Amino acid sequence: MFFGKENQEQKQRKRAEKETITSLENTFGRTFEQLRALFEGGPSQLESESFGDYPGASYQGGLGINVWSLVFDIESHQFPRFLNLVREGSEQTDWLCFRRIENRNVSTLLATESRFRGVAVRMLSNDAQLIRRIETSDFNPAPPWIAMYEHGPFMHLTQGAEEYWDIYIWRRFWRGRTLEQQRAFLSKAREETIGYIADEQWADWMLEIRMSDPRTRTLD
Known part of the structure; x- marks a missing residue:
């Protein structure tokens, strides 16, 4: 009885992980292997970083990617300021993909879409400093x-x-x-x-x- 319940929980966990991986691939237009390679070699203590409740960051180490994910909405007129914040001190290596100039192991990947008269931002980043700056930059949904x-x-x-x-x-x-x-x-x-x-x-x-x-x- 106990082992049956444990096996069921394992199946549910694996199913949830698979769905999360598929969602990441669809959102960012890259395979899971490409996403892992992008953030490989990043900060070794990234998991121990602590962030606030909003916009909220979720560590994806359980999937095998050393990165934090964020999902939040901002007003349309705030998007240029947000994008400049991400760009600051970075170079754009691909569309909506940025790498720190002074530390090429630190990267940020964005996916955006218009919704509810604002901009929905989905973000993968191993740049803890950037995430904290976003938290304190007064971005808000419409x-x-x-x-x-x-x-x-x-x-x-x-x-x-x-x-x-x-x-x-x-x-x-x-x-x-x-x-x-x-x-x-x-x-x-x-x-x-x-x-x-x-x-x-x-x-x-x-x-x-x-x-x-x-x-x-x-x-x-």
């Missing part, structure tokens, strides 16, 4: 009044892509902010939206935003 403007401030999102955006993109970002960071974000956002969102409508958007975070639901 907020509700941009990504879901057509639904109005009191959004009733159906299952599918819209629900995915709400749970896995926006809420993951928003609940990862401190209350002070949220206030600063909204203050800046109001400056940017005042020309097309009236005060009454903005108040409705703010009510929806407040209700989306357990920490602010009971605030007056």
Whole structure:
């Protein structure tokens, strides 16, 4: 009985690993062997690096690749700044593939696509310094009044892509902010939206935003 359960868990783990490998190959347009070769010889203590909760980095050593993967969304107007951040101190060896000039064993590979009026970034990197700079560079997904403007401030999102955006993109970002960071974000956002969102409508958007975070639901 015990061995049967253990074998089943092993099969599920191998199936999950295979699906992850296939996803990486499809996302970055390279075979698994090519991905391994790209990051081979990187920092030996990479697994011991520690990163914050957002955008969140996942170590892929269990698959046999000494690299961290990140998946996050940013507003379209932030993409040039993000790309310049990745390029800084690096040379582009292939399309969306960058290698550190002073350390050629440190590389970053990107895959991007447009979605929800922003840019979805998928990234493989063994550059811990770069990942930390991304964490502190104030990148954010398109907020509700941009990504879901057509639904109005009191959004009733159906299952599918819209629900995915709400749970896995926006809420993951928003609940990862401190209350002070949220206030600063909204203050800046109001400056940017005042020309097309009236005060009454903005108040409705703010009510929806407040209700989306357990920490602010009971605030007056």
